[in-house]
């Protein structure tokens with residue numbers, strides 16, 4: 001089963017930038033990024049929800065994005081269903097969908113690309129509790145690697161429940177460093193730092 005990595009760090013420290021470098025969306029200004037040509041990476045971020053075509057339905061969008069499904073639209077619909085987009089919204093113009101529904105279209109599209117590694121940048125924004133649980137279920141089933149940035153500690157705790165295949169990477173001061181402990185330990189450390197700071201004030 002794939003590794004799970006929680007990318008953490010202060011606001012604006014460069015977590016999203018790091019994910020974009022991993023995905024090849026950005027090229028490094030110094031040094032180099034190397035990845036296998038055979039590696040399929042699925043990147044999720046709010047940006048993809050905002051740039052969905054407004055004048056297409058979810059099914060049209062998926063069929064255009066994944067031409068091998070042209071003859072089997074049922075597979076695209078099944079994936080939309082799996083990510084919780086109600087049937088009656090499959091043929092609605094994307095422009096009419098809510099933020100959470102657009103997120104489900106993007107997640108379904110990423111899953112149809114059968115990635116080896118998933119890079120998720122704040123995937124729970126716009127999702128209600130039920131959809132977050134559906135996402136967590138889908139991630140449980142996913143055998144590839146997952147690298148996630150999320151302020152939803154419940155999702156990270158669930159995703160990184162198996163400590164043998166989970167890591168925490170801290171982005172700070174232009175560097176990415178392994179934390180060397182579990183996510184729960186990282187969170188306790190942060191809380192302890194906050195307590196100390198408050199005691200000093």
Ligand SMILES: Nc1ncnc2c1ncn2[C@@H]1O[C@H](COP(=O)(O)OP(=O)(O)OP(=O)(O)O)[C@@H](O)[C@H]1O
Pocket residue numbers: 009010011012013014015016017018174
């Ligand atoms: N190592 C770096 N080199 C150059 N620019 C960087 C680097 N790290 C971050 N930046 C710049 O800093 C800004 C904030 O970075 P980014 O959005 O990646 O941070 P973040 O940790 O994801 O923030 P947030 O937690 O607020 O979402 C961006 O404009 C980005 O281009």
